[in-house]
Amino acid sequence: MIINVRTSQGQQFIEITEQVKKFVAQEGLQDGAVVVYVPHTTAGVTINENGDPAVVRDILHAVNKLIPVHGDYTHLEGNSHAHIKASLFGSSCTILVENGHLQLGTWQGIYFCEFDGPRNRKVFLKALR
Amino acid sequence: MIINVRTSQGQQFIEITEQVKKFVAQEGLQDGAVVVYVPHTTAGVTINENGDPAVVRDILHAVNKLIPVHGDYTHLEGNSHAHIKASLFGSSCTILVENGHLQLGTWQGIYFCEFDGPRNRKVFLKALR
Amino acid sequence: MIINVRTSQGQQFIEITEQVKKFVAQEGLQDGAVVVYVPHTTAGVTINENGDPAVVRDILHAVNKLIPVHGDYTHLEGNSHAHIKASLFGSSCTILVENGHLQLGTWQGIYFCEFDGPRNRKVFLKALR
Numbered sequence: 580m581i582i583n584v585r586t587s588q589g590q591q592f593i594e595i596t597e598q599v600k601k602f603v604a605q606e607g608l609q610d611g612a613v614v615v616y617v618p619h620t621t622a623g624v625t626i627n628e629n630g631d632p633a634v635v636r637d638i639l640h641a642v643n644k645l646i647p648v649h650g651d652y653t654h655l656e657g658n659s660h661a662h663i664k665a666s667l668f669g670s671s672c673t674i675l676v677e678n679g680h681l682q683l684g685t686w687q688g689i690y691f692c693e694f695d696g697p698r699n700r701k702v703f704l705k706a707l708r
Numbered sequence: 709m710i711i712n713v714r715t716s717q718g719q720q721f722i723e724i725t726e727q728v729k730k731f732v733a734q735e736g737l738q739d740g741a742v743v744v745y746v747p748h749t750t751a752g753v754t755i756n757e758n759g760d761p762a763v764v765r766d767i768l769h770a771v772n773k774l775i776p777v778h779g780d781y782t783h784l785e786g787n788s789h790a791h792i793k794a795s796l797f798g799s800s801c802t803i804l805v806e807n808g809h810l811q812l813g814t815w816q817g818i819y820f821c822e823f824d825g826p827r828n829r830k831v832f833l834k835a836l837r
Numbered sequence: 838m839i840i841n842v843r844t845s846q847g848q849q850f851i852e853i854t855e856q857v858k859k860f861v862a863q864e865g866l867q868d869g870a871v872v873v874y875v876p877h878t879t880a881g882v883t884i885n886e887n888g889d890p891a892v893v894r895d896i897l898h899a900v901n902k903l904i905p906v907h908g909d910y911t912h913l914e915g916n917s918h919a920h921i922k923a924s925l926f927g928s929s930c931t932i933l934v935e936n937g938h939l940q941l942g943t944w945q946g947i948y949f950c951e952f953d954g955p956r957n958r959k960v961f962l963k964a965l966r
Contacts, residue, residue: 585899611836612834614870616940619942620886620945626795626799627749628749631783633788637788638792641788646899651898652895654889656889659891659899662886662892663900666884666885667926669798672713673745682745682748683747685747687749687799707836741872741965754927755928755951760912760913763878767917797924801927802874812960813878815877816877837966
């Protein structure tokens with residue numbers, strides 16, 4: 580299945596947990612895992628706290644201090660920082676499923692990580708049994 | 709299956725390779741993969757050298773220079789550094805299984821990564837065939 | 838299946854996308870996922886742009902500014918920087934397969950990440966259905 584994500588900022592985490600839960604229900608997946616895959620090279624996916632939005636803000640702020648938007652990069656498109664972040668966060672997450680339910684921890688949400696927006700993005704989902 | 713991990717320090721890597729091997733044997737998994745999943749947002753999981761304990765010490769030391777415990781974070785709980793580390797290390801590892809054996813390299817061990825301890829933690833394991 | 842990779846530099850990304858595509862064809866995998874697993878503790882695997890080689894160069898350059906080859910490390914073998922990078926990039930990638938094709942994005946390539954070469958390395962591949 581493909582989820583469409585419309586980002587509105589240069590860098591932004593957008594929660595997609597509900598879409599992944601719906602996918603598990605639609606697939607009738609009882610026991611196995613879901614792979615959430617991002618087919619982009621300037622975006623990623625991560626799992627982190629969805630209680631206090633300050634957490635996601637702090638993650639982006641800290642990562643931008645380490646890997647600034649403007650630096651001594653050679654890639655002419657000017658978005659090397661986003662490629663670097665994509666590799667550090669990773670292009671997929673695997674979440675377990677038992678008794679038809681995603682086995683996320685109490686505070687865990689699944690976030691699409693935009694590093695070079697705003698753009699129209701895609702996320703691929705697949706059930707492994 | 710759930711592994712219980714009791715951490716004793718603020719930041720600490722605890723090897724769980726033996727528990728994962730036992731799980732593979734108990735499941736009778738001959739061919740496939742094991743997903744090791746951490747349902748926490750201030751902890752992670754990684755695979756690295758289990759020969760010299762200095763390796764794990766150096767990893768934690770270097771990561772703390774990049775993402776210090778105290779910084780200009782806004783999350784009031786005061787553990788933003790741990791959330792950031794959790795996303796950079798990741799919430800799961802996938803290890804292959806062939807002929808009933810985990811296909812780890814000679815020096816590879818599986819480590820639970822505590823970034824906001826001490827706490828009682830859980831790790832989920834699942835076999836994919 | 839095992840891919841052999843011969844690296845020629847201390848730090849180097851080597852694209853292995855074609856070998857993974859061949860593996861999918863040989864396995865006759867129509868629908869599922871491929872896990873690309875690196876059994877080394879000073880190397881990793883990542884997915885990033887394979888259009889402009891400057892991207893990979895910028896990734897390595899930026900990561901070496903954050904985690905320098907020589908630092909205040911205690912591991913006597915002198916390659917702690919490579920172990921740290923291995924954990925940040927990760928030891929595996931999971932890529933989806935549909936209708937017999939790897940579901941990579943337009944610009945995505947799969948890269949073996951050497952952080953302590955030159956060496957003869959191995960990459961394990963496995964199909965999950």
